[in-house]
Amino acid sequence: MLLLSADILTKNKSKSNIRSYSIPTYQNKMTMAKIIEGLLYSESHEYVKTEGNVAYVGITDFAQSQLGNVVYVELPEEGDEITAEETFGAVESVKAASDLISPVSGKVVEINEALGDEPELLNKDAFEHWIVKVELSNPEELKGLMSAEAYARFIAQ
Amino acid sequence: METTLKRTCLYDKHVELGALISPFGGFEMPIQYTDIISEHNAVRTACGLFDVSHMGEVQITGRDAERFVQHVFTNDVSGAPYGKILYGMLLNPNGGVVDDLLVYVKSNTDYWLIVNASNIDKDLDWLTKLADGFEVEVKNRSEETAELAVQGTKAESLIERCLGISCADLAFYTFKETEHEGQALLISRTGYTGEDGFEIYGSPAFIRKAWDALLASKEVTPCGLGCRDTLRFEVGLPLYGNELSEEITPLEAGLGMFVKLDKGDFVGRDAIVAQKTEGLKRKVVGIELNGRAIPRHGYEVEADGKVVGSVTTGYQSVSTGKSVCMALIDKACAEIGTNVGVRIRKRLQEGVVTKKRFYDKHYKK
Structure with a gap:
């Protein structure tokens, strides 16, 4: 689906820990996909932000830019056990549904209920609006995820 | 392909x-x-x-052009004046839809058929085959x-x-x-x-x-x-490949008004007359879901624990915000107000059969 070329990837120095990478998401349209240092990333475009034994899981800015208008987020329930590399919900744009693949295993301790009424928050700021908060059952899994830099390379491929 | x-x-x-x-x-x-x-x-x-510009244009000219268009097209072009446009279908002998199209009438010896891009080659083959015995020329004008x-x-x-x-x-x-x-x-x-x-x-x-x-x-x-x-x-308009196909008849798609059974014989007419006599077994309906999960093309529709059909097109309506779809389902469940469900990612989402039109047209007539 994507036509990406590595030579167009440029890294801009910016304040704070947010780096902007210029990635051609459409045929020739340069869209700035935001990537945050310090978070962990999966190949299916979820991010993980850890706080001790708890992880916030959401979709990346790149993912939302590819989906277009997000109109529905299917959330798990609090207390659900979710498993790494398995589906825990879905994000639907106008045109298509995409499964949410969990980057970690554990118990869902909180869901971001705001996304139920305003799924478009993911388009406004995907990193600000995490999807689920998970109590990790196997923190070792985090080692299998990508750093910000590795993820930037990954989406530029 | x-x-x-x-x-x-x-x-x-x-x-x-x-x-x-x-x-x-x-x-x-x-x-x-x-x-x-x-x-x-x-x-x-x-x-x-x-x-x-991807849409196909096929020009039919010749002394028998009117008779030919009447033979292949479901709507009635007889006596139509210059400037008239008719919507209808080309049918196969089983009453299934080869394509849905607009016919632009220039004269009774010159008609322009506006056909779906994906069907241009198929339509040309079909029309050329049927043109045998008619004094007509079938020309593909799509390129220019x-x-x-x-x-x-x-x-x-x-x-x-x-x-x-x-x-x-x-x-x-x-x-x-x-x-x-x-x-x-x-x-x-x-x-x-x-x-x-x-x-x-x-x-x-x-x-x-x-x-x-x-x-x-x-x-x-x-x-x-x-x-x-x-x-x-x-607004409930069909898309070929979704609500219409070689296996779906215009009656099943709810487009019977564009099939003029009283105009004389045409390809597919017998099958449509038979289907009318026997009664429909399935029908394209609208379904409105209670929740926000979105029904998509191909998802199964269920009623009373049984699969009764599948979604042909579905969206969260941009104008109304509701999760709605068109679906081809058993006639027994097609009555407006019938409770049905759509299976979305393993869960059955409840809904109800509605009209196919989820938003009113604003045509200037």
């Missing part, structure tokens, strides 16, 4: 505008320029411009004909202002031929959005100029095929 994708004469302009481009009907077509929701709303509230759709309440005034073509006098489903700066064009009050609007046909050179002139006004929004689909869907 497809070897190389074709491009319309406006391809470079789509790329320049930063469109998301995807294959559709054998062409590389713009799906969206910004996002589907804003483009959809531009058509509903003001004016949108679509490149629909480009097409724009200008849709929305402001379409009429913007076409007049930007192109200097007066179209206020055009009635719904009629066309006229005129010229703009020495270039021939054909304009009709037709469309596929449920809004008032026009379709303009001409040479690639003319269409490129018209595209630029319309966009230069800054009041016309370039729109991709993404919103063309959400727009047509909301």
Whole structure:
């Protein structure tokens, strides 16, 4: 689906820990996909932000830019056990549904209920609006995820 | 199946505008320029411009042209005057739909068929085969004909202002031929959005100029095929391959009014008459879901624990926000108000059978 070329990837120095990478998401349209240092990333475009034994899981800015208008987020329930590399919900744009693949295993301790009424928050700021908060059952899994830099390379491929 | 994708004469302009481009009907077509929701709303509230040059144009000429079109087409063109446009289908002998199309009447020896891009080759083969015994010529005019759709309440005034073509006098489903700066064009009050609007046909050179002139006004929004689909869907218009196919008859699709059984014999008529006599076994209906999960093409529809059909097209309606779909389901469950469910990612989402039209058309008739 994507036509990406590595030579167009440029890294801009910016304040704070947010780096902007210029990635051609459409045929020739340069869209700035935001990537945050310090978070962990999966190949299916979820991010993980850890706080001790708890992880916030959401979709990346790149993912939302590819989906277009997000109109529905299917959330798990609090207390659900979710498993790494398995589906825990879905994000639907106008045109298509995409499964949410969990980057970690554990118990869902909180869901971001705001996304139920305003799924478009993911388009406004995907990193600000995490999807689920998970109590990790196997923190070792985090080692299998990508750093910000590795993820930037990954989406530029 | 497809070897190389074709491009319309406006391809470079789509790329320049930063469109998301995807294959559709054998062409590389713009799906969206910004996002589907804003483009959809531009058509509903003001004016949108679509490149629909991928559509096929087939010209039927000759002494037997009228008799031939009557033979292959479900609607009745007999005695239709210059400028008249009719919607209908080409049927196979089983009553299934080979294609749905518009027929533009130039005279009783000259008809233009506007067909789906994905069906151009199939239609040409079909028509050529059926032309045996008729004094007609079936010509593919798709390559040299480009097409724009200008849709929305402001379409009429913007076409007049930007192109200097007066179209206020055009009635719904009629066309006229005129010229703009020495270039021939054909304009009709037709469309596929449920809004008032026009379709303009001409040479690639003319269409490129018209595209630029319309966009230069800054009041016309370039729109991709993404919103063309959400727009047509909301007003219950069928898409070939979804609500219509070789296996689905016009009666099942709820389009019986475009099949004129009283006009004399035509291909597929016997099958339709038989189906009418026996009664339908399945029907395309609308379904509105209670929740927000979105039914998509191919998802199963269930009633009383049984699978009764599947979704043909589904969206969260851009205009109403509701999760709705069209679905082909057993006739026994097709009554408006029947409780049905759609299986979405393993969960059954409850809903109810409704009309196929989720948003009212705003045609100027």
